[in-house]
Amino acid sequence: MSVQLDFLPRSPLLADLRNLRPREVCALSGKEIEALQVPLGIGDTALGELCRVTKSSDGKDELVLAGNSAHCAYIGYRMDGGRLVVDGDAGPFVGAEMSAGSLQVLGNAGDCAGAAMNGGRLWIRGNAGDWCGAAQPGQSQGMTGGTLLVDGNVGKEAGSGMRRGLLVIGGDSGKFLGAHLLAGTIFVCGRTDEGAGLGMKRGSLVIGKSVCPLPGFRPAGEADPEWLRIYLAWLGRMELPLPHGWNGEPPDRFTGDHLVTGKGELQVYEIIE
Amino acid sequence: MYIHGVLIDDTFAEAFPMSVSRLIVTADSPRLALQAAQAAAGLAISIIGCACEAGLDGAISPNETPDGRPGHGLLLFSYSTEKLEEHLTLRIGQAILPSATSACFNGLETEKMVKVGGRLRYFGDGYQSSKMLEGRRFWRIPVADGEFVLDESFGIGQGVGGGNLILLGSDRSAVLEAAEAAAAAIRLTPGAIAPFPGGICRSPSKPGSRYKNVRASTNDAFCPTLRSRTNTKLSPDIKAVYEIVIDGLSEEIVGRAMAAGMHAACRAGVVQVTAGNYGGKWGPYHLYLRRLLEMYPA
Numbered sequence A: 001m002s003v004q005l006d007f008l009p010r011s012p013l014l015a016d017l018r019n020l021r022p023r024e025v026c027a028l029s030g031k032e033i034e035a036l037q038v039p040l041g042i043g044d045t046a047l048g049e050l051c052r053v054t055k056s057s058d059g060k061d062e063l064v065l066a067g068n069s070a071h072c073a074y075i076g077y078r079m080d081g082g083r084l085v086v087d088g089d090a091g092p093f094v095g096a097e098m099s100a101g102s103l104q105v106l107g108n109a110g111d112c113a114g115a116a117m118n119g120g121r122l123w124i125r126g127n128a129g130d131w132c133g134a135a136q137p138g139q140s141q142g143m144t145g146g147t148l149l150v151d152g153n154v155g156k157e158a159g160s161g162m163r164r165g166l167l168v169i170g171g172d173s174g175k176f177l178g179a180h181l182l183a184g185t186i187f188v189c190g191r192t193d194e195g196a197g198l199g200m201k202r203g204s205l206v207i208g209k210s211v212c213p214l215p216g217f218r219p220a221g222e223a224d225p226e227w228l229r230i231y232l233a234w235l236g237r238m239e240l241p242l243p244h245g246w247n248g249e250p251p252d253r254f255t256g257d258h259l260v261t262g263k264g265e266l267q268v269y270e271i272i273e
Numbered sequence B: 001m002y003i004h005g006v007l008i009d010d011t012f013a014e015a016f017p018m019s020v021s022r023l024i025v026t027a028d029s030p031r032l033a034l035q036a037a038q039a040a041a042g043l044a045i046s047i048i049g050c051a052c053e054a055g056l057d058g059a060i061s062p063n064e065t066p067d068g069r070p071g072h073g074l075l076l077f078s079y080s081t082e083k084l085e086e087h088l089t090l091r092i093g094q095a096i097l098p099s100a101t102s103a104c105f106n107g108l109e110t111e112k113m114v115k116v117g118g119r120l121r122y123f124g125d126g127y128q129s130s131k132m133l134e135g136r137r138f139w140r141i142p143v144a145d146g147e148f149v150l151d152e153s154f155g156i157g158q159g160v161g162g163g164n165l166i167l168l169g170s171d172r173s174a175v176l177e178a179a180e181a182a183a184a185a186i187r188l189t190p191g192a193i194a195p196f197p198g199g200i201c202r203s204p205s206k207p208g209s210r211y212k213n214v215r216a217s218t219n220d221a222f223c224p225t226l227r228s229r230t231n232t233k234l235s236p237d238i239k240a241v242y243e244i245v246i247d248g249l250s251e252e253i254v255g256r257a258m259a260a261g262m263h264a265a266c267r268a269g270v271v272q273v274t275a276g277n278y279g280g281k282w283g284p285y286h287l288y289l290r291r292l293l294e295m296y297p298a
Helices: A022-026 A030-035 A226-237 B030-040 B081-096 B117-124 B172-187 B251-265 B289-295
Strands: A002-007 A037-040 A043-046 A051-056 A062-067 A080-087 A100-105 A118-124 A144-150 A164-169 A185-192 A204-211 A218-222 A252-256 A264-272 B006-008 B012-026 B053-060 B071-078 B103-106 B113-115 B129-133 B136-143 B146-151 B153-155 B157-169 B205-207 B216-218 B240-248 B270-274 B285-288
Touching (some): A002 A022, A164 B129, A185 A226, A226 B136, A226 B146, B006 B289, B012 B030, B012 B053, B012 B153, B030 B081, B053 B172, B081 B113, B081 B117, B081 B146, B103 B153, B113 B117, B117 B136, B117 B146, B157 B172, B157 B251, B157 B285, B172 B251, B172 B270, B240 B251, B251 B285, B285 B289
Parallel strands (some): A062 A080, A080 A100, A100 A118, A118 A144, A144 A164, A185 A204, A204 A264, B006 B270, B103 B146
Antiparallel strands (some): A002 A051, A252 A264, B012 B071, B012 B103, B012 B157, B012 B285, B053 B071, B136 B146, B157 B270, B205 B216
């Protein structure tokens, strides 16, 4: 049983959808869904006031959010299974702390997308804001698992504090990509701004184009492409377009940040001025 | 029943459950992948003395391997999960890890997973690192031509071992040719191996011996030179006998491989095809030769 929520262009306030989990919502009747209380501004309001609810037995078993979904925060927050599709843009904190299931945003996502997620797959087909895959505000630990794919660009500090998992950015990233990375893997197919890997302890950053790495990074020759091949083969199977040349010459490898442990690695296909 | 003039005995091969793993060995070229897989299959001929039986399970194209390089399948069988785990660690660590440009991946998804990469990583002496992709952990061990990458865990499932064919012939070179053809046909069956050298065994054994410390000894009933001294199973025209032992991922695969082997072996110079069993008392799988030929025609 699938459920579609068409959000009406009624409220300029962010609706907080942290209590809507796909499997639980799909098990409810239309009336029960409309009666669900969601935080809006300083109070709560019935979900039926914000959107039109449609139930269908198409066998897909997924929750679809459409319409004015850009005014919805915490979509898929702590999601622990099932399928959720945002047919449009998503507000901040989409997929934050999710642990399982599949969440797909067909448009853009706001800040803190996939913050502190620890499992499942979040796929943003447009751009994402700042702190994508990073820690929740006030916390230090970013993603601890799962897979976060962004087809477009992301803002600053993507993947900062990440502990485990995979973050793939199809476009460009802002400053301080993977800052204070503890472990995990980040791909940026486009270019990054300065500060990538600041204070990283372990883990891997693979970048298409980057300015000269920070002083805490030491050149380590050409990267061994073996593990990279596994990831590139997987990305190919996911039908993610890889930059021309990524399956050819291996990237340059730097280890760092030597101001911390030096056990991390930065792999860059092209250093730019 | 006769096929091309060869008598197919009305009997069955008695097979047993065995623990099995499948490895995917990759490298920069198909030759290097094959070389590494062959090295890992070394001296894994008979469970009696080697505790492990192994064989190649076909070439794998780059678009089917985890790292997009050419690969080769390798099947390993043993009598227990613990013994197989020991052999996986030994053979991957001693044969595949040192092979140029190689990597090694799990090729069998099962409930029972054992940590092999999780143990071999210590060869990295603290420089090893891991990568986790969608719940699957790979270890990266620095080596002198780059990194050796392998799965942390490998699956151990239940396979079937001890399928067999015994070819009896009136001419040694002719029956050997038939045995080679049968072994080649078995190798083409995915999921099946014939672990003896070239797939052929010239020393079929019987359990026990007149010597108390010997677990298995020559099967005198099939030895042409002993026909005057023992309770022989050979008619006067039989000059040579070759056995083919077959292990597979399932009873069906072993049956298919045996049928393919029989079809290939029925040619001039071969008088009879039979199979070894213990009267059906030991092994739960009874693979009847004539029934297999009906089920899987040429």
